[in-house]
Amino acid sequence: MIDERDGVLHSWCVQDQWQAPTIVGGRGARFWAADGRAWLDMSSLAECSHLGHQHPRLVEAIRSQAEQLCFVTNAWGAQPRAELASLLLETAGFEGGRVFFTLGGADANEHAVKFARQARGLVKGWVITRDRSYHGASYAGMALSGDSRTQDQVAAEDFRVSHVPAPYTYRCPWETDHPAVCGERAAQAVAERIDSLGSAEVAAVLMEPNAGTNGIVAPDNYWPALRSLTSARQVLLIADEVMSGFGRCGEWFAWQRYGADQAPDLMSLAKGLTGAHLPLGAVVISSPIAHALQSQMLLTGLTYCGHPLACAAGVAAIRSYQQEGLIERSRHLGQQMFAQLIDLQARHRIIGEVRGGHGLFAVLELVSDRLTRAPLSIWPNMHEGLRRLLQRGFDAGVSFAARGNLLILAPPLVIEEHDLGNALDLLDRLLAQLAQELAADADQREIA
Numbered sequence: 001m002i003d004e005r006d007g008v009l010h011s012w013c014v015q016d017q018w019q020a021p022t023i024v025g026g027r028g029a030r031f032w033a034a035d036g037r038a039w040l041d042m043s044s045l046a047e048c049s050h051l052g053h054q055h056p057r058l059v060e061a062i063r064s065q066a067e068q069l070c071f072v073t074n075a076w077g078a079q080p081r082a083e084l085a086s087l088l089l090e091t092a093g094f095e096g097g098r099v100f101f102t103l104g105g106a107d108a109n110e111h112a113v114k115f116a117r118q119a120r121g122l123v124k125g126w127v128i129t130r131d132r133s134y135h136g137a138s139y140a141g142m143a144l145s146g147d148s149r150t151q152d153q154v155a156a157e158d159f160r161v162s163h164v165p166a167p168y169t170y171r172c173p174w175e176t177d178h179p180a181v182c183g184e185r186a187a188q189a190v191a192e193r194i195d196s197l198g199s200a201e202v203a204a205v206l207m208e209p210n211a212g213t214n215g216i217v218a219p220d221n222y223w224p225a226l227r228s229l230t231s232a233r234q235v236l237l238i239a240d241e242v243m244s245g246f247g248r249c250g251e252w253f254a255w256q257r258y259g260a261d262q263a264p265d266l267m268s269l270a271k272g273l274t275g276a277h278l279p280l281g282a283v284v285i286s287s288p289i290a291h292a293l294q295s296q297m298l299l300t301g302l303t304y305c306g307h308p309l310a311c312a313a314g315v316a317a318i319r320s321y322q323q324e325g326l327i328e329r330s331r332h333l334g335q336q337m338f339a340q341l342i343d344l345q346a347r348h349r350i351i352g353e354v355r356g357g358h359g360l361f362a363v364l365e366l367v368s369d370r371l372t373r374a375p376l377s378i379w380p381n382m383h384e385g386l387r388r389l390l391q392r393g394f395d396a397g398v399s400f401a402a403r404g405n406l407l408i409l410a411p412p413l414v415i416e417e418h419d420l421g422n423a424l425d426l427l428d429r430l431l432a433q434l435a436q437e438l439a440a441d442a443d444q445r446e447i448a
């Protein structure tokens with residue numbers, strides 16, 4: 001078997017350090033290598049394999065669509081494209097809206113911004129996003145993201161993007177310990193930024209409604225406050241649901257937790273849209289925006305917009321979420337997982353905070369001192385001890401994911417309850433081992 005180390009340029013890593021087994025198959029929450037080693041997936045790979053690996057309904061839908069029609073551009077109609085658009089509008093409750101298909105999350109966000117600007121008649125209108133956010137790695141994606149790793153590659157202002165502080169309640173920029181106060185201040189910062197730029201110059205606010213890819217979970221008053229302050233100023237609200245959509249936060253879309261009257265004007269989707277069985281993204285546009293765009297020329301397009309194979313996978317994915325009750329399952333198992341993680345926090349002082357819990361998504365923020373909340377490592381760096389923990393999990397057949405000092409738990413929504421329980425028991429042991437090593441290191445430093 002050819003090792004891809006020599007030929008492939010890998011993302012988000014130093015090439016010399018890339019090493020990973022070649023994966024040859026998977027089923028449910030597991031995937032495996034040719035030598036027989038298998039891993040339980042506790043992160044849905046990049047938080048995208050919501051349906052697990054090789055979901056039979058998806059594989060069959062792709063096979064059957066491939067036999068009928070692999071491709072036609074969207075200058076022509078295609079049945080799976082029409083069907084998927086109608087299913088998305090129905091699940092979002094966006095009656096009279098429209099769907100624009102993309103290839104993934106970054107281009108979905110870029111297009112959401114394009115459409116918002118066009119609908120507002122502000123071709124170069126400002127877009128407000130927040131610090132510590134991730135919206136994609138294309139140039140506009142990097143400009144939209146509040147990501148310290150890539151901020152030097154692009155000047156956000158050149159893309160007419162303005163960043164505001166995040167509602168990071170554990171380390172609130174306004175130095176309060178009350179989540180609701182932090183949420184209120186963070187929303188107020190958005191209102192003030194719109195007012196200072198001039199609401200007639202601001203096209204949209206783009207945010208993740210609840211759980212964020214970079215580990216921040218917004219307090220409950222944040223999204224409703226954003227909805228009300230943007231509506232009051234006639235600025236459009238875009239929900240980036242690329243990661244949080246399709247049950248990850250216990251609802252079809254995370255904003256739905258706040259009620260139907262808290263809907264965004266547009267939302268961007270990817271990942272769970274096909275459960276990553278094929279690449280696909282989408283911008284779902286509410287009826288007033290669709291109406292505003294109806295008789296204007298749309299100056300954009302992608303060759304593979306609404307690729308029939310990917311759309312067939314999307315239709316099968318939505319049917320699976322519906323018929324297997326996966327949204328409810330994520331809500332139920334997510335609460336269970338959250339309770340177990342709170343238990344772990346009581347036993348391990350290294351866990352500063354546990355966030356999430358609405359669906360199968362949780363973040364453990366690791367600290368070296370719980371009282372001062374000193375992080376285990378400075379974001380986005382990762383502590384060597386956490387690296388070892390991941391490696392030990394890997395050796396024991398469980399794939400955990402971490403970013404900086406955050407452990408991110410986001411297993412496929414189809415994970416078996418006993419697998420989830422066993423993975424959390426393993427995590428318990430790994431955290432105990434890490435705490436012992438950190439204590440031994442500290443003793444050594446004291447002796448020296």
Ligand SMILES: Cc1ncc(COP(=O)(O)O)c(C=O)c1O
Nearest residue numbers: 104105106134135136213242243
């Ligand atoms: C919230 C969010 N938005 C956008 C993206 C970008 O998606 P893609 O990698 O498909 O371009 C991601 C990817 O991780 C994400 O988590």
